[in-house]
Amino acid sequence: xxxxxxxxxxxxxxxxxxxxxxxxxxxxxxxxxxxxxxxxxxxxxxxxxxxxxxxxxxxxxxxxxxxxxxxxxxxxxxxxxxxxxxxxxxxxxxxxxxxxxxxxxxxxxxxxxxxxx
Amino acid sequence: xxxxxxxxxxxxxxxxxxxxxxxxxxxxxxxxxxxxxxxxxxxxxxxxxxxxxxxxxxxxxxxxxxxxxxxxxxxxxxxxxxxxxxxxxxxxxxxxxxxxxxxxxxxxxxxxx
Numbered sequence: 001x002x003x004x005x006x007x008x009x010x011x012x013x014x015x016x017x018x019x020x021x022x023x024x025x026x027x028x029x030x031x032x033x034x035x036x037x038x039x040x041x042x043x044x045x046x047x048x049x050x051x052x053x054x055x056x057x058x059x060x061x062x063x064x065x066x067x068x069x070x071x072x073x074x075x076x077x078x079x080x081x082x083x084x085x086x087x088x089x090x091x092x093x094x095x096x097x098x099x100x101x102x103x104x105x106x107x108x109x110x111x112x113x114x115x116x117x
Numbered sequence: 118x119x120x121x122x123x124x125x126x127x128x129x130x131x132x133x134x135x136x137x138x139x140x141x142x143x144x145x146x147x148x149x150x151x152x153x154x155x156x157x158x159x160x161x162x163x164x165x166x167x168x169x170x171x172x173x174x175x176x177x178x179x180x181x182x183x184x185x186x187x188x189x190x191x192x193x194x195x196x197x198x199x200x201x202x203x204x205x206x207x208x209x210x211x212x213x214x215x216x217x218x219x220x221x222x223x224x225x226x227x228x229x230x
Contacts, residue, residue, distance in 0.1 A: 043222045044205075099215070105150070105162055111159045113157070
């Protein structure tokens with residue numbers, strides 16, 4: 001199947017700093033990438049959908065000024081958590097897809113564990 | 118809460134079959150998916166089924182779809198310890214924007230020797 005990578009796999013930062021997470025589709029071009037957040041023992045919560053070259057669409061309740069998403073190319077999307085606080089600590093997962101893929105499948109990255117001190 | 122519902126926990130002995138059940142909400146969903154998540158990792162696509170199919174088999178995995186009851190199941194034959202993980206079912210409601218998935222809460226499967 002298609003491969004999606006995320007970097008970093010884990011990050012610890014101080015409260016008030018910004019953190020950037022990269023999501024890359026390694027062997028296919030992803031017109032659409034999705035960003036999820038997952039709390040322990042819970043399902044994935046969709047934060048936003050990003051289409052290459054256009055602004056991201058955020059889900060209700062997700063602050064777009066706090067979670068900046070950029071999808072500048074067909075293989076890279078970034079999520080920047082600005083002025084991070086301890087409540088932003090979570091597991092962030094991206095996925096990538098394209099209309100040409102079988103069953104409109106989303107392929108997921110391995111996730112990034114963010115801990116804000 | 119999630120609109121897609123799954124039982125939260127399943128314990129199974131190694132070598133037995135596992136059956137994970139899911140009920141979904143939108144009868145017009147085009148595809149239904151099963152994903153596997155191991156601790157600290159992302160989601161791995163296991164299989165999917167097109168909505169006009171009743172069954173799909175892929176090696177040890179069998180997916181059954183009952184559209185009338187909006188019920189989806191995943192059967193894992195000859196369950197191994199490496200199958201211990203959280204399993205998520207997901208649907209792709211056509212009314213939502215392209216590609217959006219609705220996930221269930223996940224079923225934690227524990228395989229005991």
